[in-house]
Amino acid sequence: LRFGDAQQNVVLASFHGDTAGLASTPVVNAVRKAAGAAGLPIVMGLDANTHQHKDPKGSTKHVDEFLLDLQSGDGPLRHTWAGDDTSRWLTTFNARTFLQPQLNKAVRYEERATSKHSDCNPKDFILFSESCFEVQDHAVKDNTGRLEYIEGMDFPTLTFPSDHAIVSSTVRLQSSP
Helix, strand or coil: CEECCEECCCEEEEEECCCCCCCHHHHHHHHHHHHHHHCCCEEEEEECCCECCCCCCCCCCEHHHHHHHHHCCCCCEEECCCCCCHHHHCCCEECECCCCCCHHHECCHHHCCCCCCCECCCCEEEEEECCCEEEEEEEEEECCCCCCCCCCCCECCCCCCCCCCEEEEEEEECCCC
16 A cells, blocks of 8 residues: 555455354454464454444344454554444444335334334444554545435435445554654
């Protein structure tokens, strides 16, 4: 990658997690191990499929557990989201209607933001090696395709066909001390 006059070899990775998010940490750890063996930093975009609400049975990956996993072990990783309030990082907002199959998962319109059957979660991340990079511009979301995010809007839509928001950010090489 080139950063102005500077250049840095990196492991550039992406991953689409399993529905429960349980594979996200092992995959991120495998990328960290490979990058560490090569002596390279990481920039990684991923749909970690992390969940906002903790499942008492542990059948889904809670976002706070994932964030702790990023800091443990060799080669800690940071994310580009601003602040600690993960409810501001939601990158999905959708629910099944009563017109779709699986009526047991259908959600009333007025309950779509709060139902346990809705998908309103902080699933998407841009990660980087904290030893080499720093955030220049924190993550921003887009669920319209027009560089804006409309809170509480169901998606996908006819004009935005993804069920995940676009997440963008700028990271830069750390300045030498």
